[in-house]
Every structure is written in C-alpha cells, then in structure tokens.
Amino acid sequence: GQNIDQPTEMTATEGAIVQINCTYQTSGFNGLFWYQQHAGEAPTFLSYNVLDGLEEKGRFSSFLSRSKGYSYLLLKELQMKDSASYLCAVTNAGKSTFGDGTTLTVKP
Amino acid sequence: GAGVSQSPSNKVTEKGKDVELRCDPISGHTALYWYRQRLGQGLEFLIYFQGNSAPDKSGLPSDRFSAERTGESVSTLTIQRTQQEDSAVYLCASSLEGRFSNQPQHFGDGTRLSIL
Numbered sequence: 001g002q003n004i005d006q007p008t009e010m011t012a013t014e015g016a017i018v019q020i021n022c023t024y025q026t027s028g029f030n031g032l033f034w035y036q037q038h039a040g041e042a043p044t045f046l047s048y049n050v051l052d053g054l055e056e057k058g059r060f061s062s063f064l065s066r067s068k069g070y071s072y073l074l075l076k077e078l079q080m081k082d083s084a085s086y087l088c089a090v091t092n093a094g095k096s097t098f099g100d101g102t103t104l105t106v107k108p
Numbered sequence: 109g110a111g112v113s114q115s116p117s118n119k120v121t122e123k124g125k126d127v128e129l130r131c132d133p134i135s136g137h138t139a140l141y142w143y144r145q146r147l148g149q150g151l152e153f154l155i156y157f158q159g160n161s162a163p164d165k166s167g168l169p170s171d172r173f174s175a176e177r178t179g180e181s182v183s184t185l186t187i188q189r190t191q192q193e194d195s196a197v198y199l200c201a202s203s204l205e206g207r208f209s210n211q212p213q214h215f216g217d218g219t220r221l222s223i224l
Contacts, residue, residue, distance in 0.1 A: 096141070
C-alpha cells in the first residue's frame with residue numbers, strides 16, 4: 001500500500017524560513033516530487049529527489065532520506081505569495097501517490 | 109507553447125446524468141494522468157496512460173468511471189450515472205515520459221464538477 005503523511009497546516013512569518021516534512025511508506029519508490037498549489041489553481045512542479053541528499057533551487061530546497069522514508073521542503077526568505085498548499089508525491093512505475101498537502105500561511 | 113488544456117472548466121449536472129471530461133495534453137508528452145481532488149484534500153489518482161501500453165486503471169473508484177486516450181493525444185474521462193459524491197475537481201496532467209522517469213507532471217486547470 002501507499003501512505004504519505006504531511007502536516008495539514010503551517011503558519012510562518014514573511015522573511016522567515018519554514019520546513020515542511022513528508023514521510024512515506026510505499027511499496028515501491030522511483031522518486032519524490034514536491035508541487036505547489038495556490039487556492040483554486042493547478043499544482044505546479046517545485047522539485048524532484050531521487051537520491052538521498054539536498055537539492056537546492058533558489059529559495060526552495062528539498063531533502064530526501066530513502067532509508068527513513070522522509071523528505072522535507074525548505075522555503076527561505078518567505079514571501080506572501082508563498083502562501084499555498086504544498087504537495088508531496090511519491091512515484092513508482094509511473095504512478096504518483098500524493099499526500100493531502102500542507103497549507104502554508106505566510107503572515108506579515 | 110500551450111499547456112495542458114481541460115474542458116469544460118465547470119460542469120453542473122443532475123444526479124444520474126453522464127458526464128464527459130476532456131484533456132488535451134502537451135504535445136509530445138507520452139504520459140497522461142487523471143486525478144480527482146475533493147475540497148481541501150490531496151490528489152486522488154484515477155488512471156495513467158503511457159504511450160501505447162495498457163493503462164493503469166487501478167485508481168478508478170467504480171465501474172461508473174472510464175477513460176480513453178487516442179494514441180498520445182486527447183483523453184476523455186467519462187462518469188456514468190453521476191452521484192453527489194462525484195462532485196470534485198478533476199485534474200489532468202501530462203509528462204514527457206512516465207515510467208521510471210524524473211519528468212514532472214504538468215497540470216491542467218481542472219474541471220470543477222458539481223452534481224446536484
């Protein structure tokens with residue numbers, strides 16, 4: 001079976017750093033994606049991890065530990081526009097299983 | 109270039125009616141996915157097409173749901189005898205290649221389906 005857990009909600013302050021965790025127990029693993037979804041809009045790709053370690057892309061970084069079934073998305077220098085839902089997705093043989101998403105609210 | 113296009117953007121219908129949702133993937137994308145997203149929830153996998161291979165239908169919730177794809181182009185998701193619990197946003201996504209790939213999925217804006 002597939003099980004992906006993320007916190008439901010998080011709140012952070014503009015300019016700060018926030019870490020959104022994702023843990024998974026899946027029957028197979030090819031890689032892990034993070035997507036951003038603003039309210040009422042489609043998800044958009046943020047990052048992809050296939051090997052253990054940190055992938056950095058500007059203000060966003062994503063970390064993976066396959067042995068622990070754990071990933072996190074790190075958002076630096078938070079901006080108001082970062083208020084959105086962040087979805088963790090594990091892929092196996094082409095199929096992606098998504099977590100329920102973490103709704104991040106950035107406050108001034 | 110054009111992104112993933114879905115139609116209609118909104119659909120309101122009466123319980124018991126059939127509905128057909130359409131997805132035009134990005135040209136050249138061999139993989140196509142359908143998801144359902146209920147309000148405040150994550151994406152629920154429905155079906156996955158990869159090139160000419162047999163589709164992975166393991167996520168379809170009942171035999172009222174079916175989907176087709178012609179080659180590597182348009183796909184239609186059909187829901188027969190709709191029920192109120194079918195109300196959700198139906199998202200389509202495509203990617204360059206699905207299996208064992210690091211290609212991200214590109215999503216359409218979805219069809220918001222409301223069953224009265």
